[in-house]
Amino acid sequence: MPRFIRQPRPKNDIKELIKPLGEKTWRGNIWQPIVMNVPKDGETPTPPVSPTPTPSNTPFPTPTPTPTPIPFDSDAAAYLSELETQGYTATTSERTYVDTFYKGLKSNNLYDRLISMYLHIGGSAATHAVDGITPGGSLDITFGGGVTYSLSGTTFDGINGYGDTNYTQTSLTDDNLSIGAFLSVATTSDSGAVMGARNNTVPTSATQIIPYQTFVGTTDDGFYQAQNAGANYVLVDRTADAEGTQLGFHQVSKTGTTQYASLRQITGTSSVSLTNIINNANIWIGGRDNSSGADSYTDSQQQFNYIGESFNIDEMMAFETLVYNLQDSLGRAPY
Secondary structure: OOOOOOOOOOOOOOHHHOOOOHOOOOOOOOOOOOOOOOOOOOOOOOOOOOOOOOOOOOOOOOOOOOOOOOOOOOOHHHHHHHHHHHOOOHHHHHHHHHHHHHHHHHOOOHHHEEEEEEEEOOOOHHHHHOOOOOOOOOOOOOOOOEEEEOOOOOOOOOOOOOOEOOOHHHHHHOOOEEEEEEEOOOOOOOOOOOOOOEEEOOOOOOEEEEEOOOOOOOOOEEEEEEEEOOOOOOEEHHHHHHOOOOEEEEEEEEEEOOOEEEEOEEEEEEEEEOOOOOOOOOEEEEOOOOOOOEEEEOEEEEEEEEEEEOOOHHHHHHHHHHHHHHHHOOOOOOO
């Protein structure tokens, strides 16, 4: 009878048996277990669950602060509104220039001391007449005689053209007054007043701007008075300016017994005795209202005028800068 001899097991069999399935080998191959969800009878297979993506944190942009608009000046708006009433709608640029001008007057402490002012915008008698302090009020200009109007300003013929501001100086004391006129075309009228009034009663007194005169100096001097007798005046030497012309902003002011005058940063002063207020003549532009009859007409073109309380030299210089910048912005600066 044959004998069966048990062959010994390979030494690695037990170790192989206890290995994890993923490490078991079969003839040199690694088992790769596949786990399947096998549904039971009557069950629907469950699809594999996809991982839920983690939402990314998208930072919100920091909002850019919106600048607060600077409000339009209410007095500038009132002036522009009156221009519309008189038939002229200012352009967007003109509105900006006028707004800037009014704000400059206020920031320099000038506006509240003005009685009336005239910007000569719009190109017609009705619009050039508008008072920029009280638009449509009693101090709107009344024009007469030979006067023409354009976007460049108001032009007087030097024969009988004038503009009556309807202002008599009775509301001010005789030591508190200023007037100004911006010229873009020089006058050839010897001793003619581009702006002023004269009281012929004794003692005589005058408030006037005479850019061209020969009777007390030379034609290179401007002659200025503010409620002063004939011997009390200020001369401003135009030859001190590089242009040597009449063009620009002429001003005269009286504070107490001191009289100031200026043209394009050239100034003059004089000490005067107080004289009577001019109470029987209105301040005109383009000529001079004389209590004995109108006179001293000038062939000038003007772009700005004002009547106000007194200003010192520094204030007059600030005023000149503002008026020149307005004319320059409007494209009608003469230099």
